[in-house]
Amino acid sequence: MDKFIALTASGIAYGAVLTLVALGFLVLYNATGIVNFANGDLVTLGAYVGIWTTVDLGLPTIPSFLVTLALMAVVGLVLEALAYEPLRNQPALVAVMGTLAAAIILRGVIGIWQGSTPRALPSPVGDAVVHIGGAPIAGHRILIVVVSGIAVCLVGLLFTRTSFGRQLRALADDPTTTRLMGVRVRAAARISFVASAVLAGLGGLLIAPIGAVDLTFGFNLMITAFAAAILGGFGSLRGVVIASFVIGLLQALVGGYFLVGYSSVLGAVLLLAVLAVRPSGLFSMERSRL
């Protein structure tokens, strides 16, 4: 039983971080129609900026995290200005290639700034361990779930209770009509890039203390989060959250009991299976209901 609890806790924590990164995909896709393949490197950058503010500058945890997220917001704005805006009127594929180029540049810049030696970000809760049903659960995993939960609630409020949220839902539902109605598309794109970068940065900050950070740190997370976004129908907040936790738990439990060592492929297997049966994703009916 304690094995089941430990694996479940691990799956939930991973699903929580996946949710943040997948929401970054979702927000940007709905506002701009493009998939941002720099998301993984934004996760990596968030982790490295967190190490810089916490370890190198010695800031306390909360100010350090806030400064990191503020810097990630600036990075989001820069990314929008350099990698998206000049290509906005080009076919979507060109803009997607722009994000790929941005990813490569971002990785190079991080490499020059931080070098190639892996680095560590200490957890705000240290080595704390909580025992649940006899299973030891790292305090940091609980922190991940709590902070991600708060972030997801805030994103939900942003979508449902603000003018930006209404504009975003309108853009997702009918981009052409929404533009004709006078919605400021550039502003929506900017806010989406900022939100996406901040969510990716938060994901990096939360997952970094579990292991170590290097230049490829965010790549796998991005791929799995992309799978979660597709599974969720690429239009539904609730769908993406559920899909992220399904993948997290699938990897932890099926991987833990039957496929130890190869659990990372399970998200991709699930994605292919769902696409074969329901190409629009599991929750595509809710596409316009962010």
Place this chain on the structure above:
Amino acid sequence: MFTSRPLIAASAATAAVILLAACSGADGSDEGSKAQDDVRLAFLWEIEGESPVGLSDFQNGADLAIDEINEAGGIDGRQVTYTRVPASPLDPQASTAAFLKATNDEPAAMVGFLASGQAVAAKSALDRAQIPVIGIYEADDAVRFGNQGSEFSWALNGSGQGTSLAAVEFMTEDLGLTSLGLMGTNEAFGLGQIESSEAALDELGATSVGTVTYDPTATDLTQQVLAMKDADGVLNWGYPNPLAVQLKQFVENGLTIPTMTGASGPIVVNAGLATGKAIANFYSALPCNPGGTESAALQDFAAAYQEKYDASATNLAAQAYDAVYVAKKAIEEAGSDAGADVNEALAEISVAPEDGIVCSSGYQADGSHILNHEVNIARFHADGSSETVSTIQVPELPVAGE
């Protein structure tokens, strides 16, 4: 129109790129003052800033050796100069191009290639150029002479097989453990090391309580750690990041059993990826451990390195240092700086500490072109310090296939 502005701009940009590439041979390499009677070497590695994985440790260690050799009169009275050509361990094809570029200078020997895959990819080029390359990597089966390794390719660090054997021998005979768990990455490096560890366990009569693999980028090893609960000790053949995850998750799960790894160990500890209790029972099987040695020569090297670079010497720097001294001995024995003669000498020579090396009690090539047959076991402490607790001799390997 055919001669449109974009076409002209593209042509100009292409010409500029070609011009820059042509000039990069002169500007992109570190060269000492070159004279006709100098002994020339070439180094095949990147330094920090040239790529995300570039490290300056190799160059620093080699520079230290070159300075010492030249101060002591050079090789047979001739000064040593070198060319460095960046060769990425992540790009074997580009590494072959780097090797070919380095041959322009007709060096007596080259030092470099930091991954065995580079040497395998460059086999034909090495065979044609007939210039020996002393690689600073742990030799896997593919790079052994007789398999896909060139007659001109030499591995300084020993073999992966030897490292596994020494690690298992230490765990079973020195620590007295009988039930070991095996962990490793689910790709060539991890699987190869797991396979040779299983063979070593059989040979030494120990039991494996289970083998688990993981993705090289894993950030959660809950499944794998839970599978190790019945083991007396664990051998983990992984890269620094997942290794740090395993060590931390052992602490979370109350596991205090010893963990043994390979060259990733010092990186985990020195970069602070795992600290305190997580590294209190942590060992590493290494070709060299300048951080925790009782060897006076290695301590002197570490002190000189610290003084020159204001940084702690790593095993990578010490190995590059030794590789230069191995090349020096081979050139002296050959009595010539023709690559083919130096290569013949490399097959015959024994390089001892009095020849200037610091990592090993001796380098001597075996049939597989592996030069080192000694593995140091380093034990790390919770405060991040380390000590070499054992030095194990491992068998020489014949020409692969014999």
